[in-house]
Amino acid sequence: DTAVSQTPKYLVTQMGNDKSIKCEQNLGHDTMYWYKQDSKKFLKIMFSYNNKELIINETVPNRFSPKSPDKAHLNLHINSLELGDSAVYFCASSQEGRVADTQYFGPGTRLTVL
Amino acid sequence: AQSVTQLGSHVSVSEGALVLLRCNYSSSVPPYLFWYVQYPNQGLQLLLKYTSAATLVKGINGFEAEFKKSETSFHLTKPSAHMSDAAEYFCALMNTGFQKLVFGTGTRLLVSP
Numbered sequence: 001d002t003a004v005s006q007t008p009k010y011l012v013t014q015m016g017n018d019k020s021i022k023c024e025q026n027l028g029h030d031t032m033y034w035y036k037q038d039s040k041k042f043l044k045i046m047f048s049y050n051n052k053e054l055i056i057n058e059t060v061p062n063r064f065s066p067k068s069p070d071k072a073h074l075n076l077h078i079n080s081l082e083l084g085d086s087a088v089y090f091c092a093s094s095q096e097g098r099v100a101d102t103q104y105f106g107p108g109t110r111l112t113v114l
Numbered sequence: 115a116q117s118v119t120q121l122g123s124h125v126s127v128s129e130g131a132l133v134l135l136r137c138n139y140s141s142s143v144p145p146y147l148f149w150y151v152q153y154p155n156q157g158l159q160l161l162l163k164y165t166s167a168a169t170l171v172k173g174i175n176g177f178e179a180e181f182k183k184s185e186t187s188f189h190l191t192k193p194s195a196h197m198s199d200a201a202e203y204f205c206a207l208m209n210t211g212f213q214k215l216v217f218g219t220g221t222r223l224l225v226s227p
Contacts, residue, residue: 004157031213041202043158043217056214090157100146100165100208103215105157 003027004106006091012112013081021076021109023091030096031055032074033103034066037088049074050096078111086113116141118205118218126224133192135221137179137205140186145207147188148215149179152202161203164188175199200225 004025013019025032033056034046048056052068063079078085088108094101121136139145146165150158162173169181179190188205202222206215 033214035215041220043204043206043215043220045214048213058214092158094213100163101213102160102163105150105159107155107157 004091004093004104006089006106006109008109009107010110010112012114014114015081015083017081018077018079019081019111020078021089021091021111023074023076023106025072025091025093025104025106027093027095027104029093029104030071031094031101032068032071033092033094034074034076035090035092035105037090037108039087043090047074047076081111081113083113086111116145116207116209116216118207118216120203120205120218120221122221123219124222124224126226127195128226129197130194133177133190133195133199133223135190135203135205135223137188137190137218138186139188139205139207141207141209143209144183145209147179147181148206148208149173149177149188149190150204150206150217152204152220154201158204161190195223195225197225197227199223 007022031050033048037043047066049068065077068074091106092103094103117140119138148163149161162171164181172178205218
């Protein structure tokens, strides 16, 4: 069983479109995260949710909106896609979001904006 | 502000040789430190983490890292490289009171026969 899963794995779309990426974890964790990995492989956190509540919101354009319907799911919706949004987006989860809790990563979603 | 610096975007070793991947950090308070590995087209997997217990940390797949406060370093080593170790390696830190990982820019390990 996949611990942290993301769909889709690949997403190719046109500028200006709206798209969503879904994430699910079956580890029973309370905290979930979204990270962005750019073309130079640099990873940076975008958001973190604990029990459906937003706890970290980095300086991300408000075109990005995370939604957590329950603590096992954290989806990422992106409005008005731009070329610079092309990246690999990783979802992750951890037990309670305590400092030094291990974060478990999903396989990533490669988003290409044309 | 905290940051992580990984020296060398690429490191090449021969199979059986010592692996040394360098990581230095900057933090106003003692951080927790992590090494993650990313195989091609996969997510990140935790290799090991330092949480202020023993300064020498042993991880999976024969890797270990030593926390040196005086040098602000957390270098990753493995005595003998295998072909299967070829991957991207990321050093990261987390500060007490915060839950976000701050990553270095990664080091690609290449292993030749």
